Amino acid sequence: MTGKATKKPKKAITVLRRRKVLHVGIDLARAPWSGTLVRALPANVENHGTHADDATASVLQLHRPKFPPITPRTGPGPMNRMARVMRGYELVVTHGDYAFPAVMGHTLFGQALKLPPLVHYHDGVGEVGKGWWSRFRHKLGMARTPVVIVPTQAAARSVTGQWDVPGSRVHILPPLFPPAPKAPPKADAIPRLMKRGSEKWIAVRAGDAVSLSSQLVDLMEALEEDWHLVVFGPEGETAALRDAFDAAGQLHRLHMTARLHGPAPVAGLFDLAIIDARDGLVPPDMPALMAAGVPFVAIGPDGLGELLPAENRKLLVDPADPSAVAERAAGLAGDADMLEQAGQANAALAAKWADPVPHLAILAGALGLASLEDR
Numbered sequence: 386m387t388g389k390a391t392k393k394p395k396k397a398i399t400v401l402r403r404r405k406v407l408h409v410g411i412d413l414a415r416a417p418w419s420g421t422l423v424r425a426l427p428a429n430v431e432n433h434g435t436h437a438d439d440a441t442a443s444v445l446q447l448h449r450p451k452f453p454p455i456t457p458r459t460g461p462g463p464m465n466r467m468a469r470v471m472r473g474y475e476l477v478v479t480h481g482d483y484a485f486p487a488v489m490g491h492t493l494f495g496q497a498l499k500l501p502p503l504v505h506y507h508d509g510v511g512e513v514g515k516g517w518w519s520r521f522r523h524k525l526g527m528a529r530t531p532v533v534i535v536p537t538q539a540a541a542r543s544v545t546g547q548w549d550v551p552g553s554r555v556h557i558l559p560p561l562f563p564p565a566p567k568a569p570p571k572a573d574a575i576p577r578l579m580k581r582g583s584e585k586w587i588a589v590r591a592g593d594a595v596s597l598s599s600q601l602v603d604l605m606e607a608l609e610e611d612w613h614l615v616v617f618g619p620e621g622e623t624a625a626l627r628d629a630f631d632a633a634g635q636l637h638r639l640h641m642t643a644r645l646h647g648p649a650p651v652a653g654l655f656d657l658a659i660i661d662a663r664d665g666l667v668p669p670d671m672p673a674l675m676a677a678g679v680p681f682v683a684i685g686p687d688g689l690g691e692l693l694p695a696e697n698r699k700l701l702v703d704p705a706d707p708s709a710v711a712e713r714a715a716g717l718a719g720d721a722d723m724l725e726q727a728g729q730a731n732a733a734l735a736a737k738w739a740d741p742v743p744h745l746a747i748l749a750g751a752l753g754l755a756s757l758e759d760r
Contacts, residue, residue: 402760407450407474408434409467410484413441414646415669416508418560419480420445425561425741426748427758433474435487455486464490471500476752481508481666489526496529502751504532506560509665511688512543523548532751534558534744536667539688556747559692562672562738569653575615576644583611585656585718588648588679590670591618591626591641593661597684598629601659603711605635608718615640615655617647649673657681657718662689663704675735680727682714694730696723 406426411419411434423432423445432445435452442449452470453463467490471477477500479488484505491503505527513523527533527550534556535541541557544550572580580586587604594601594616605614616623616639623641630639647670648655655677660668662685671692674681683689684702693701700717702709717723749757 403429403431404476404757405431405433405474406476406478407471408432408447408478408480409452409455409487410435410480410506411437411441411445411447412480412483413444415483416481416560416667417649417669418562418667418672419506421561421563421672422478422741422744423447425745427745427756429758435470455483459486459489461493465494467491468494468498468500471503472498475501476748477501477503478748479503479505481506485523485526488530489522492526492529502531504534504748504751505530507533507535507540507544508560508667509535509540509543509688510537510662510667510692511539511665511686513540513547515547520547530554532556532747534747536560537688537691539686539691558743558747559738560667560672561741561744562735563676564739565676565678565732565736566653570651572654574651574654575642578615578640578642580654585612586654587612587614587714587718588652588655588658588670588674589614589616589660590647591616591622593659594618594626595622596661596663597659597707597710598626600707600710601626602629602633602635604714605630605638606633607711607715610638612718613638613640615642615648617642617645619643652677652679655679656724657714659710659714660684662686667692672735672738675731676739678728678732680717680724680731682710682717684710694727694734696727696730700727 413420432447433450434447437447437449450470453466464486467487488505491500527548531554533550533554535544536559538557541555545552545555620643630636649670652673658674658679658681660681660683662668662683665686680697682700684704684707690698690701700713702713745757749755
């Protein structure tokens with residue numbers, strides 16, 4: 386005799402509350418970590434991004450609301466219109482100083498329009514501008530910003546000291562790094578270029594290469610023939626560099642590509658990189674280079690050293706002595722053990738900073754939640 390099969394009780398379906406988040410300042414070329422953060426947000430978050438191009442909107446699955454143009458001279462009228470757009474969201478996240486007019490609009494009109502909380506990601510690693518106008522503007526614009534995230538202690542000291550942002554509102558957290566690449570890129574991953582087995586490649590952005598052209602020529606003259614320089618950027622920006630290499634008889638070791646903004650998408654192809662961070666911002670390619678275990682020589686402020694392991698921190702060049710770039714890079718390239726140690730240390734630290742949990746906790750905390758997935 387067979388009985389009727391007992392039906393298993395159905396599992397309760399958990400419906401997460403959808404949260405609409407507005408991002409201002411996402412830029413995959415200038416600040417790729419802004420896109421990494423969007424990807425790390427939970428599935429119940431609906432991300433909206435202002436001024437995103439088609440490729441960025443597609444890659445990050447962004448909705449694109451109408452938003453007033455952002456310029457350095459954005460006035461109260463556009464700021465008010467920005468604030469009115471913010472009313473339709475639960476949280477606003479601003480990325481970098483480019484997005485500062487939106488921060489100011491939130492401060493000026495937030496109470497009257499009952500705007501949602503705003504979290505601002507500051508992108509400077511050291512001292513902020515000390516000009517009176519910049520100081521006044523930022524003091525006014527951040528007077529009511531509830532959360533400011535800065536990448537270094539040096540930046541935190543400057544933001545609290547120069548802009549009068551209360552320390553209780555400032556969180557020190559490096560930008561969200563990408564995960565380590567699953568596999569090394571193919572030797573022909575850069576269109577029209579091929580890395581041959583015996584070659585060693587040095588990566589540099591065109592803007593950095595132009596500012597350091599004499600140092601790069603000196604570097605290549607000091608290195609063995611198997612070292613080559615790969616420059617990323619429009620050909621028009623690199624004409625002077627090409628002439629300098631040609632005059633030095635090193636043109637055959639110079640390669641250029643305009644297909645990519647920088648080495649980040651193919652970081653694993655490189656044995657060394659050179660970065661000019663004298664603008665005081667987090668270098669855009671640095672997180673991907675570190676994640677791929679690439680050592681680099683960087684010229685920039687002391688604050689940048691806070692984002693580097695000791696093995697790579699000693700390669701930081703003082704902006705007052707740019708001539709040291711060639712010497713430091715030549716010493717690194719000629720020491721296989723130092724190259725390996727710096728690369729491994731970079732990868733280890735990048736893995737630590739690829740954890741999105743601290744970022745998600747701060748964003749949830751701005752809403753008074755333990756998690757963005759809370760109902």
